[in-house]
Amino acid sequence: MEDGKSVKSISSRFSAQDGDVVTIKSWDGKLFKVLRRNLEINTGAFPDTNSDSQEDVISLEEPGRIVKIVLQFVRPQKHPTLKDLDFDTLLGVAKSVEKYEVFSAMNECELRPL
Numbered sequence: 001m002e003d004g005k006s007v008k009s010i011s012s013r014f015s016a017q018d019g020d021v022v023t024i025k026s027w028d029g030k031l032f033k034v035l036r037r038n039l040e041i042n043t044g045a046f047p048d049t050n051s052d053s054q055e056d057v058i059s060l061e062e063p064g065r066i067v068k069i070v071l072q073f074v075r076p077q078k079h080p081t082l083k084d085l086d087f088d089t090l091l092g093v094a095k096s097v098e099k100y101e102v103f104s105a106m107n108e109c110e111l112r113p114l
Helices: 036-042 063-073 086-100 103-111
Strands: 010-017 021-025 032-037 057-059
Touching: 021 036, 032 036, 032 063, 036 103, 063 086
Parallel strands: 010 032, 021 057
Antiparallel strands: 021 032
């Protein structure tokens, strides 16, 4: 890999193969395959979702444990609860949902008592 980190695995929860799929790589090498339309509809600032190529990998600065939680808010499913997250994880999720404008997760991060 160009950054010296090896790819560890593809997330079993995010392993879409049918349709217009985008591959997202966390800084620690975890891969997430998600439908492009879910990112386009449910986020306001996710990088490179307008690319027509399925070959592109979107590399993020966040670790896989944060990306996994954030991406659960862009799928058509019940959103995860954040009530049991430790402070550092919640802070990472909150920063990411603001950064990528994952609107459905913003209120959840604000409502979570510290």
